[in-house]
Amino acid sequence: MDTTQARAAGPDLAAVARLLADGTRAGFCLALLDGRAWTAAELARHLGVAASTATEHLHALVGGGLLAEERQGRHRYVRLAGPEVAQLVEDLAALAPRRAGPPATLSAAGRRDALAHARTCYDHLAGTVGVAITDAMVERGLLELAHGFGLTAAGHDWLGELGVTVPAGGRRPAVRPCLDWTERRPHLAGAVGAALCRHAFDAGWISRVGSTRAVLVTAAGRAALTARLGLSDRLLVRSRA
Amino acid sequence: MDTTQARAAGPDLAAVARLLADGTRAGFCLALLDGRAWTAAELARHLGVAASTATEHLHALVGGGLLAEERQGRHRYVRLAGPEVAQLVEDLAALAPRRAGPPATLSAAGRRDALAHARTCYDHLAGTVGVAITDAMVERGLLELAHGFGLTAAGHDWLGELGVTVPAGGRRPAVRPCLDWTERRPHLAGAVGAALCRHAFDAGWISRVGSTRAVLVTAAGRAALTARLGLSDRLLVRSRA
DNA sequence: CAGTCGTTTCGGCCGCCGCCGAAGCGTCGT
DNA sequence: ACGACGCTTCGGCGGCGGCCGAAACGACTG
Numbered sequence: 001m002d003t004t005q006a007r008a009a010g011p012d013l014a015a016v017a018r019l020l021a022d023g024t025r026a027g028f029c030l031a032l033l034d035g036r037a038w039t040a041a042e043l044a045r046h047l048g049v050a051a052s053t054a055t056e057h058l059h060a061l062v063g064g065g066l067l068a069e070e071r072q073g074r075h076r077y078v079r080l081a082g083p084e085v086a087q088l089v090e091d092l093a094a095l096a097p098r099r100a101g102p103p104a105t106l107s108a109a110g111r112r113d114a115l116a117h118a119r120t121c122y123d124h125l126a127g128t129v130g131v132a133i134t135d136a137m138v139e140r141g142l143l144e145l146a147h148g149f150g151l152t153a154a155g156h157d158w159l160g161e162l163g164v165t166v167p168a169g170g171r172r173p174a175v176r177p178c179l180d181w182t183e184r185r186p187h188l189a190g191a192v193g194a195a196l197c198r199h200a201f202d203a204g205w206i207s208r209v210g211s212t213r214a215v216l217v218t219a220a221g222r223a224a225l226t227a228r229l230g231l232s233d234r235l236l237v238r239s240r241a
Numbered sequence: 242m243d244t245t246q247a248r249a250a251g252p253d254l255a256a257v258a259r260l261l262a263d264g265t266r267a268g269f270c271l272a273l274l275d276g277r278a279w280t281a282a283e284l285a286r287h288l289g290v291a292a293s294t295a296t297e298h299l300h301a302l303v304g305g306g307l308l309a310e311e312r313q314g315r316h317r318y319v320r321l322a323g324p325e326v327a328q329l330v331e332d333l334a335a336l337a338p339r340r341a342g343p344p345a346t347l348s349a350a351g352r353r354d355a356l357a358h359a360r361t362c363y364d365h366l367a368g369t370v371g372v373a374i375t376d377a378m379v380e381r382g383l384l385e386l387a388h389g390f391g392l393t394a395a396g397h398d399w400l401g402e403l404g405v406t407v408p409a410g411g412r413r414p415a416v417r418p419c420l421d422w423t424e425r426r427p428h429l430a431g432a433v434g435a436a437l438c439r440h441a442f443d444a445g446w447i448s449r450v451g452s453t454r455a456v457l458v459t460a461a462g463r464a465a466l467t468a469r470l471g472l473s474d475r476l477l478v479r480s481r482a
Numbered sequence: 483c484a485g486t487c488g489t490t491t492c493g494g495c496c497g498c499c500g501c502c503g504a505a506g507c508g509t510c511g512t
Numbered sequence: 513a514c515g516a517c518g519c520t521t522c523g524g525c526g527g528c529g530g531c532c533g534a535a536a537c538g539a540c541t542g
Contacts (some may be wrong), residue, residue, distance in 0.1 A: 011338070
């Protein structure tokens, strides 16, 4: 019935998978999951490889359509090509083995705690805080989980009060669950998740910690999230700063 | 700030990706996307490799948690480990380059047409028919696309009339968009998509074409889909049988 | 204009991994 | 009990691909 032709029939899965099958390239994508653009040298340093090696990897990733590049002067900035790529990386991370191992240094442990507490996941919020926001929205009837992941009318109004406008139409699902790799529970992604995260930055609810993916909930953010979603202060403040 | 430790920090993406980075293993997963269990020899023949080679690949895939195995007598049946794996494979396929190339033989072209018309995608319906069903459900207010992918109250009732019960609770989203790799448009997946597909088989609306993923819409199916969703007969019948 | 720095190209080394065939083992049918 | 069949193990071959360092290029800096 079917000989070797099964190979040529469908889409070339392996070609895409191969791009992520290398520890260094996967590390690049994981780093870029913060949604920002990095330079080639930054990525090389981040993963501890030679600049020449990074160049080759970036060529492969850009050529394969996973990354988009933008050249400015002598710098080459790269970022994830789009939300679909981010979702792929997330899916992969959710299935990947927990590569635990005790943190090598104290500062590494601190960094891990900061990430576990609150961070960006491509263009939305994740970590303890991200999951707590999602849970609170479900509890208040703003999000619907039982019949698919959707935004209720009340949720739509709630966003309107915040001044958050969600780009309607478009291929991207407004609401999408994204499995949190520290909490192991879904948090809010999709167009709404992105818009909400953007608002949180704009309104000064959260701010970046250095140049990492970790974010800090500001005093204003604590007040807003407590007032609007009833989150407890205990959740919003990291135990050890 | 961060040295080579970036490698050991996050989840080991590359380990999972490496499993799918081989043409043969990817072909196995693509074949298993029909949701059924295959024997090792079937897969080996399907991809045109030696049995010993297939064994090694299957060990890797099972060991990596992508496949589940069930042994019966001298047969070893394997299937995708779960919906998360199916989603990963789908995401990958959606991003993968269209490996077109003119079909080698006439029968191959026929098979491709059959697949493009109607097929199973893991545990739900895809192809022209799958997309048409999804579109019709949206048009009739049974599915909600604008504010996230969700089932409306009317949709819930509609399923009830059919006698379809959707397993509530559970981690799996009830409704999920799955990008169709022939139509390039989303169709209905998730728990509801699976339940609806199961019903279509049970009620005799559709039946498998040989041992492929392709399905045929029966006369009863045409009648039911026309009556309940207003699908046109033209869509439901393949041009060249 | 010279120096610095980010990026790129090239050559070469090394290890990993997919492939096969042959042989062995367990299960099923006769 | 015997052969047929499906799966597995093993050894060996070959190729792909990631890594580096050296050298070149081009853009910015002073």
